[in-house]
Amino acid sequence: MDVAISALRAELASWVERARAGEEIIVTDRGTPVARLSAVDTARLLEQLTQRGILSRPPRAGRPTARGASRLHARESVSELVSEQRR
Template sequence: MEVPISALRAELSSWIERVRGGDEVVVTDRGVPVARLSQINTAPLLEQLVERGVLSRPSGSRRPAARDIVRAQASGSVSDFVTEQRR
C-alpha cells in the first residue's frame, strides 16, 4: 500500500497501526517511492539463532577473566604510546 508524505504526516499514528498489523507501507513523494515502513522483528538476533539451532547458550554465566595480564601504562599521548609499543 502506498501513502504520500503529506498523508503520512497528517495520519502517522494510523499508518503505524497498519504497519503493526502486518501491512507494508511505501511512502511516496510526488508519486515516487522514497521509503518503506515495515514491522521490525522484535526477537533479538541471537535468540533467533539459538531457536534455529545455529548457536547454543553458554554453559556458564561467568565471563572469562584476563589473568596474569600486565596493563600498559602511558605517560604521554596515545600516538607516543603506540610508537613506543611498536619498538
C-alpha cells in the first residue's frame, strides 16, 4: 500500500494502526518511494538487544514503586503553572 506524505500526516494514527495490523506502508513524496512503515515486533527486538548486551533485564519483574515518597498536590491549576514557567 502506498501513501503520500500529506495523507500520512493527515491520518497518521490510522496508518500506524494499519502497520501494527501487519500491513506494510510505502510512504511516497511526489510519487517517489521514500520510506517504509511497518510493525515492529518489540518482543523480538528487546530479546535481540538483550542478547547483544545493549539492554539488560531488570533484577525483578513488575513496575517499580516510589517507596517513602509522599504524593505532591498542586495548589493551582497545573496547566497554569506550566504556562507561567514557559513565559
